[in-house]
Amino acid sequence: MQLSTSLIISTYNWPEALSLCLESVLHQTVLPDEVIIADDGSRDDTRRLIEAFRQRCPVPLLHVWHEDDGFRKTQIMNQAFLQVSHPYIIQIDGDIILNRHFVEDHLHFAREGSFVTGSRVVIGKELTQRLLRTHRWRFSLFTPGLHNRLNGLRLPFLTKSQENYRQHDTLYVRGCNMAFWRKDIFAVNGYDEAITGWGREDNELAERLINSGIRKRVIKFSAIAFHLYHEWRSRGSVERNDEILHSTMTQKRTRCERGIDGHT
Template sequence: MKKEISVSVIIPTYNWPEALNLCLQSVLTQSILPDEIIIADDGSKQDTYDLINNIKQKSTVPIIHVWQEDDGFRLAQIRNKAIAKSSKDYIIQIDGDVILHRDFIKDHIRFARKGSFVSGSRVIIEKELAERLLSSRTFNISIYTKGTHSKLNGIHLPCLSSLQEKYRQNDILYVRGCNMAFWRNDLIQVNGYNEEMTGWGREDNELASRLINLGIEKRIIKFAGIMFHIYHPMRPRTSVNKNDEILQQTITSKATWCTKGIAQYTEDKQ
């Protein structure tokens, strides 16, 4: 397959270098490599910096480390900073605690289409298996590995993906920030993530809502774009009510722009 679009992979992380290591190794062994990797670091400590620096020296793919001080959960802000640093046409957004199927990037490139953004799903790695993979630094995994569930999300039949692209298309809550892809210019048009949303939850839904309000179609990638999510305890969700209110305002007002977004980092490039 010939790669006809340039690709940035953006990977948020926070103080979990063991998981980030497996994630990066799975990116760097893809059947089609991205053109750049941008790590969106929400305030990790020195051990994460050392890991990234070590992998960067060996990688054939440029790795850019974007870091901000640890001041609470500011995922929207660090993603905006990473997007601003990106230079490629298409952004594939994952998380730093996932392991990618070998054809993950290939599948997303095949599925990309102008005028749309994409959300995928994930297979869950249960706690015991996650601990074993992290301790052994192994990222070889499939739906046949004992200790995975949501296995239907791991069936790889990319020839069927187009048949399922409208699955739950009108459900704005059905997006997975750990498995999304966008045209960079579309993100700039809606001013990226809304940084009024801090703490866990809904920042991906709110962004998706503004893209849809702009006329960008949501498409779901099934039977392709497969990833495995490493178990971790649930994060505090005390911010969800506030973020839900912002999301509802965006939906009700049909907003396409947020006031506090990516423009503050990209104005000098426009």
């Protein structure tokens, strides 16, 4: 019996990118059992896009939204976790285009007592603009304009041998390509909502999972994701968020005070 899964997609005011992301979701070799959009306060154009995709999506498509009050990914992700109906969660960002085997690969790699982080191929600025302009989400690994192409090689027979790559480095975590068990996320109380603004929210969550005895595994040569180019967000909050991460590391925290349970 196949493991059932919820795919959570975080987004904020970029419906053009979200459209390409959702197209790649609809064309997966194995569909998730539900899709949840964690929307950090987007405008109505994103809501209309999601409604249009809901008509085409063969699995439930949920839209979890709160008002725009700055970068509050931790809060909207925790609200999305509360809507999850399946035991395994795959998490991506709304500016990611998925290889058609992405969900299949994550499900094949899933193991109890662990969480997973993957990597991504970076799509350059010019190619990103062309894909958005033409609404094209299919392309080759050899298409000009891709960076770090090695992350795009799908060689599943090598995946298991690479699972311990940078295993103890919690700074090597990609929130745009992660997977974990719902029970483990609830045990650590989800994302720490003391972290606001861009930076370290995924690393801090990973640290608490590891402190709880949940093993970090890296999925390479499978679960391939392509990241659309965008300008960097403000890094003004990183220093404060680094302090929270450092505190979690030194105190070996397993649970945050401000997390999922603040929304129940």
